Amino acid sequence: MTSNNTKNAVNKRYIQNAIDVLMFPLIAIVLGLFVAVFFVMWAKNLGFFDGVATLFSAIWEGTFGKRANFIETLVATTPLIFTGLAHSVAFRTGLFNIGVEGQFIMGMLAAALIGLIPGIPSFIHVILVLLGGVIFGAVWAAIPGYLKAKVGTNEVVNTIMMNFIAMNVSNYFVKGPIHREGSASSKMILESAQLYRFLGPSERVNIGLFIGLVLIFVIYWLLWKTTIGYELRAVGLNRHAAEYGGINSKKNIVLAMVISGAIAGLGGAVHVAGTIHKVHQLVGFTNYGFDGIAVALLAKSHPIGVLFSSLLFGGLNSSARILQKYRIPKQIVYIIQGIIIIFVAADYIYKWFKEKKKKEAIKNA
Amino acid sequence: MEKVIEMRGITKIFPGIIANDNVNFELRKGEIHVLLGENGAGKTTLMNILYGLYQPDKGEIYVNGKKVDIKGPSDAIALGIGMVHQHFMLVHNFTVAENIILGSEPKVGLKIDYKKAVNDVKELADKYGFKVDPNSIIEDITVGQQQKVEILKALYRGAEILILDEPTAVLTPQEIEELGQILKNLVKEGKSIILITHKLKEVMNMSDRVTIIRRGKIIDTVNTKDVDMDTLAEMMVGRKVNLVVQKDPPKVGDVVLKIENLEALDHRKLPKLKGVNLEVRAGEILGIAGVDGNGQTELVEVITGLRKATGGKVILNGQDITNKTPKEIIEAGISNIPEDRHKHGLVLKFSLIENAVLGQHDKEPFSKGILMNYNKIREYAKKLIDDFDVRTPSEEVHAGALSGGNQQKFIAAREITKDPYLLIATQPTRGLDVGAIEYIHKRLVEERDKGKAVLLVSLELDEVMALSDRIAVMYDGKIVGILDADKTNEMELGILMAGGTLKKEGEHDKQ
Numbered sequence A: 001m002t003s004n005n006t007k008n009a010v011n012k013r014y015i016q017n018a019i020d021v022l023m024f025p026l027i028a029i030v031l032g033l034f035v036a037v038f039f040v041m042w043a044k045n046l047g048f049f050d051g052v053a054t055l056f057s058a059i060w061e062g063t064f065g066k067r068a069n070f071i072e073t074l075v076a077t078t079p080l081i082f083t084g085l086a087h088s089v090a091f092r093t094g095l096f097n098i099g100v101e102g103q104f105i106m107g108m109l110a111a112a113l114i115g116l117i118p119g120i121p122s123f124i125h126v127i128l129v130l131l132g133g134v135i136f137g138a139v140w141a142a143i144p145g146y147l148k149a150k151v152g153t154n155e156v157v158n159t160i161m162m163n164f165i166a167m168n169v170s171n172y173f174v175k176g177p178i179h180r181e182g183s184a185s186s187k188m189i190l191e192s193a194q195l196y197r198f199l200g201p202s203e204r205v206n207i208g209l210f211i212g213l214v215l216i217f218v219i220y221w222l223l224w225k226t227t228i229g230y231e232l233r234a235v236g237l238n239r240h241a242a243e244y245g246g247i248n249s250k251k252n253i254v255l256a257m258v259i260s261g262a263i264a265g266l267g268g269a270v271h272v273a274g275t276i277h278k279v280h281q282l283v284g285f286t287n288y289g290f291d292g293i294a295v296a297l298l299a300k301s302h303p304i305g306v307l308f309s310s311l312l313f314g315g316l317n318s319s320a321r322i323l324q325k326y327r328i329p330k331q332i333v334y335i336i337q338g339i340i341i342i343f344v345a346a347d348y349i350y351k352w353f354k355e356k357k358k359k360e361a362i363k364n365a
Numbered sequence B: 001m002e003k004v005i006e007m008r009g010i011t012k013i014f015p016g017i018i019a020n021d022n023v024n025f026e027l028r029k030g031e032i033h034v035l036l037g038e039n040g041a042g043k044t045t046l047m048n049i050l051y052g053l054y055q056p057d058k059g060e061i062y063v064n065g066k067k068v069d070i071k072g073p074s075d076a077i078a079l080g081i082g083m084v085h086q087h088f089m090l091v092h093n094f095t096v097a098e099n100i101i102l103g104s105e106p107k108v109g110l111k112i113d114y115k116k117a118v119n120d121v122k123e124l125a126d127k128y129g130f131k132v133d134p135n136s137i138i139e140d141i142t143v144g145q146q147q148k149v150e151i152l153k154a155l156y157r158g159a160e161i162l163i164l165d166e167p168t169a170v171l172t173p174q175e176i177e178e179l180g181q182i183l184k185n186l187v188k189e190g191k192s193i194i195l196i197t198h199k200l201k202e203v204m205n206m207s208d209r210v211t212i213i214r215r216g217k218i219i220d221t222v223n224t225k226d227v228d229m230d231t232l233a234e235m236m237v238g239r240k241v242n243l244v245v246q247k248d249p250p251k252v253g254d255v256v257l258k259i260e261n262l263e264a265l266d267h268r269k270l271p272k273l274k275g276v277n278l279e280v281r282a283g284e285i286l287g288i289a290g291v292d293g294n295g296q297t298e299l300v301e302v303i304t305g306l307r308k309a310t311g312g313k314v315i316l317n318g319q320d321i322t323n324k325t326p327k328e329i330i331e332a333g334i335s336n337i338p339e340d341r342h343k344h345g346l347v348l349k350f351s352l353i354e355n356a357v358l359g360q361h362d363k364e365p366f367s368k369g370i371l372m373n374y375n376k377i378r379e380y381a382k383k384l385i386d387d388f389d390v391r392t393p394s395e396e397v398h399a400g401a402l403s404g405g406n407q408q409k410f411i412a413a414r415e416i417t418k419d420p421y422l423l424i425a426t427q428p429t430r431g432l433d434v435g436a437i438e439y440i441h442k443r444l445v446e447e448r449d450k451g452k453a454v455l456l457v458s459l460e461l462d463e464v465m466a467l468s469d470r471i472a473v474m475y476d477g478k479i480v481g482i483l484d485a486d487k488t489n490e491m492e493l494g495i496l497m498a499g500g501t502l503k504k505e506g507e508h509d510k511q
Helices: A002-044 A048-065 A067-092 A100-114 A122-151 A155-175 A208-225 A227-237 A239-244 A249-276 A288-298 A303-325 A331-364 B043-050 B073-078 B096-101 B114-128 B143-156 B173-188 B200-206 B229-237 B296-303 B326-332 B341-345 B352-356 B374-387 B404-417 B434-449 B461-467 B490-497
Strands: B003-014 B017-028 B032-036 B058-063 B066-068 B081-084 B161-165 B192-197 B209-214 B217-223 B255-265 B271-281 B285-289 B309-316 B334-337 B422-426 B453-457 B470-475 B478-484
Touching: A002 A048, A002 A303, A002 A331, A048 A067, A048 A303, A067 A100, A067 A208, A067 A227, A067 A249, A067 A288, A067 A303, A100 A122, A100 A155, A100 A249, A100 A288, A122 A155, A122 A249, A208 A227, A208 A249, A208 A303, A227 A239, A227 A249, A239 A249, A239 B341, A249 A288, A288 A303, A288 A331, A303 A331, B003 B043, B017 B032, B017 B043, B017 B058, B017 B192, B017 B209, B017 B217, B032 B043, B032 B173, B032 B200, B043 B161, B043 B192, B073 B081, B081 B143, B096 B114, B096 B143, B114 B143, B114 B173, B143 B161, B143 B173, B173 B192, B173 B200, B173 B490, B192 B200, B200 B229, B209 B229, B217 B229, B229 B434, B255 B296, B255 B453, B271 B285, B271 B296, B271 B309, B271 B453, B271 B478, B285 B434, B285 B461, B285 B490, B296 B309, B296 B422, B296 B453, B326 B334, B334 B404, B341 B404, B352 B374, B352 B404, B374 B404, B404 B422, B404 B434, B422 B434, B434 B453, B434 B461, B453 B461, B461 B490, B470 B490, B478 B490
Parallel strands: B032 B192, B032 B209, B081 B161, B161 B192, B285 B453, B285 B470, B334 B422, B422 B453
Antiparallel strands: B003 B017, B003 B058, B058 B066, B209 B217, B255 B271, B255 B309, B470 B478
C-alpha cells in the first residue's frame, strides 16, 4: 500500500516534471506561429482567421501534407539531428561548441575525398566514408578542446575561427584537387560510397535518417547509463565537485568536444554520402551547424528532445519553398524560428534569475 | 528609556521562505542588543531591511520615534545607521584612511585633502580606543584590524546606530575581547549597537539585552543578566540542547597520515603553506585551529590532490601520495567532507542517487566497465539516506532541493560509508542548525572510536575544542603548536592563533 502510494507520488512527480520541461518549448512554438500569422496578415492583407488558415495550410502542405514534401522534410531533418546532438553533448558538459558548423563541413569534405577512392566494395566504402567524417570532425573539435583544457582559451572564440578554416580548407579541395570542370562543386562521389536511398534513387531521403535515429538513443544511453556520461554531466553541472570526486575535468572537456565533433562530422559525411553526393563551393556557411544550436536549445539538450525539435526545424526549412507558392515570403519561416529561439532563451534567462533570487534568499535569510 | 529604533510587524517573504514573520524589534539608546538565532533564522534579513538593502513586504520602521521609509543604504546612513557586514567591503590596495573616507572624501578644490583625512581618522580612532594606523595598506593588516576599519568607516559617516553582522566569526579569542572593549567604549559615547550572532558565549559577555529569533519569528526579548546559556540555547533551537560532545578517551593506534615539510602556493602563486609538519593517528581526532586564511584550506586541498604541493611529502599508511590525482588519493583511502558543500560536496542538479557515488562511480558494484548499475546505486543511496537520517521526500530529488543540514548529512553519509583510513572534515557544521551539528559531531566521534584517523579543520574554536583529542594551531602556513585538547584552553590557543608563542614550551607540543 505504502509502496504503491510512493510509486504514485513518484509517477506524479515525473509527470509534473515532464510538464515543467515541455511547457516553455511548446509555448514558444505556439507563440512563434502566432506572431508569424500577423506577418502573413500584413504581407497578404488578410484578416486574422484567413491568415491563420493560409499560413497553417501552407506549412502543413510544405511539411507533412504531401508525400514529396514530407520526404524533403525528412531530408532537411537528418543533418539537424546530428548537429543538434553535437550541441547537446557539448552543452551537457558546460561547453558551447559553435564549431559544430566547421566540424560538419570537415565531415562533408572527408566524405567527398574518401568517396572518390575507386575499387572499394560498397559496404566497406560507406563505412570508410562515415568513419572519415567521424575522424575529421573529432580532430577539428579536439584542437579547441585541447586548447581549452590545456591553456584555458575560450572554446567559443577558437571554434569560430576553426569554422572559417574549415570553410577554406573545404573550398581549397573543391576548387582544386577534386573540382569538377564547369561546376561550382566537387566531383560526384562514387556509387559505392553512397548511402542507400530506401524510397528509390530519385528520392533524396536515405538511411542516414536511421543512422541519426539510432544515434539519438546511443547518445541518450551514453549520457545517462555510462560512467562516461556521468562524468561529462558532472563536469558540466559543477566542475569543482566533479574534480573533488576524482573526475578529471580537463580530460572530460576534451572528450566532450571530441564526441561533439565526431557527431557533427558524421552528420556532414551522411549529408554528402546520402543526400547531395558532392560538396559545393562555400561562399557562406551551410548553417546546419548553427541551426543545430537552436535545435539543441529547444530540446533542452536532451537527445529525445532533439528528435522532435530537429523535425520541427527541418519541417519549417523545407516548407519555406511551399510558402512562396502561396505568395507568403519564405522569411516567415525564419521569423518563426527566431521567435522560438527568443522564447527558449527567455526561459533560460527566467530560470537564471529565479535561481539567483533563490540563492539570494537563502544567503540572506 | 529612549527607543532609537523600533521595527513593527515586519514581514519579508522570499520565494518559498518567510524570512521574517510579523517581527517586532526595538533598540534602546546606549545599549548593546544581540539578535540571536540559528543560521537561516532571519536575523540578517531583518537587519538588511533596517539598512535599506531589502524592502519589507509589511511593517513599519521608526527611528528616534519618527516613522521612516528606508529605500536604500544611503537613506539608512543619513538616518545615522551604519552596518558592518560579515564580509568586509574594503579596497585592498588602499590605505586605511583612504578606505574610511571613500565616498565622502574631504576636498580642497578638486583634490582630496588627504592630510585632513588622516587627521580625522586618527582623531576618531583615538576617541574610541582603536589601535589602527591610518597610513597602512589594508592587505598588510590583520582581519581583526580590517574589522576596526569597517567600524570606523561607519562612524566616520556619522553612524549613531551600528549593526555588526557576525563580527566575531573571523577573530581570535583575544581579538574578540578587544572588540568587546571597543563596543563598550562606543556605548559610553552614546552609540547604540546591534550584534547579529549565533554564538552564545558572546551574547553573555557582550550584550545588555537579547532578542531571540527562530524561523523568522521573534521568540522573546530578555535582559542578558536574567538568563544563562542553556536557556538561550533552548530558546534559539526550540528544544533542550546538549552543548557538550560526549566522548571517551581515545584509543590511539598507528600513524595514518604523516605530513612532512609540506609547501604549496595559493591561487595568486604566493607561498601559502610554508613547511607543515603533522601526524594524525588511527583512533584520534586531530583538530586544526586557526584564523581563516592561514593555510587550512590549502592544506586540505593538497592532501586531497586538488592543489599541487611545491615541496614536502604527504604519506598515508606509509605510502607517498604527494601530488597524486584526486582519484588516486580517494582510492588510497582518504574521504573528505569539504568546506563548501555547494561548490565541492554535491552536484546540486544531480539526484541524490547520482550524488551518492560521486568519487566512486567507476567502482564496482556501481559500474562495470563503462556501464553504470543504477539499481545498485539507488539501493546504496537509500542506504545512505536511512543510515544517516537524511530528510528527503525520495532519493530521486535533486541534491539542491534539500536543506543545508540534510545536504551535509548526505555528504557525511557518503564520505563515512566509503570506510576510509583517514576522514577529513573541513568546517563540517558551518551553517547548520544545532540538531544537525549534534548529529555530525556524534558521527565523527563514532568514526574515531571505530579506529579511523579524523582530521578536523574548523574556524569555530569551540568546535575544535569540543571534538579534538589533539589540537594543532595553524598560523601563517605553519603548524605553530600541537596541544592536548584536555590540557589547553582558549587563552593558549588564542595566543598561538595570533602568531604568539607559549612560554612553557616543550611540555606537550612535542609528539
